[in-house]
Amino acid sequence: MQRLGELEASVMDVLWDAAEPLRVRQVLEAINRNRDLAYTTVMTVLDNLHRKEWVEREMENRAYRYRAVATREEATAQSLRELLDASEDRESVLLHFARSVTEEESDILRRALRRKPGKR
Template sequence: MLGLGELELKVMDVLWAAREPLRVRDVLEHLSDERKLAYTTVMTVLDHLHTKGWVRRTMSGRAYHYTPARSREEAGAGLLREVLDSSGDAESVLLHFARSVSERESELLRRALNQSPEQPDGGPS
């Protein structure tokens, strides 16, 4: 994702998959399967993610507990919004994107565009 380094994205993946807030040590345990990382490295990454607004943290006892500031889907949509806003030619970007989507994705877009603002879930109003 734009604005995230490789390790930051891996940490976000751990947080998005979690069902509850995680401590640095919890995140480290989930990441240790892939490669050996120092506790302080993960702590620094989480601190940077907090500064960037990607995670929220609350103090519990002597340790911070981290949660994503937004869902993976919200983050993806926000990044797409940034690309469109900064492209200088949103129409061209959208047309290139539309040509790259699968049939299923195309159908999802059609349904979303056909929904009225009062029906965000697609159900009857």
């Protein structure tokens, strides 16, 4: 997955918070609570997100309905994986990360590693 720009992230936040797929107009209304964007701008962003495989769309009547391909948590984990894969020194990155986590986050990681079925 490619990284998101600021506007793309705003659109994804709307889709992640939605209980069902949304039309462009619905995304626009949600975003325009905090800013003033044109319909065509949001439509272009959604088209770009579709091309980047962040969203799926299906035609309903004569308008597309959009939904996120992955949850916010899955997308975040994928981004972390890509950053780690791009590193020349994974051990150093992981050690720096491990020093930055809270005690609660450390406990979560320990539990997850104990139940991990196999290596990646």
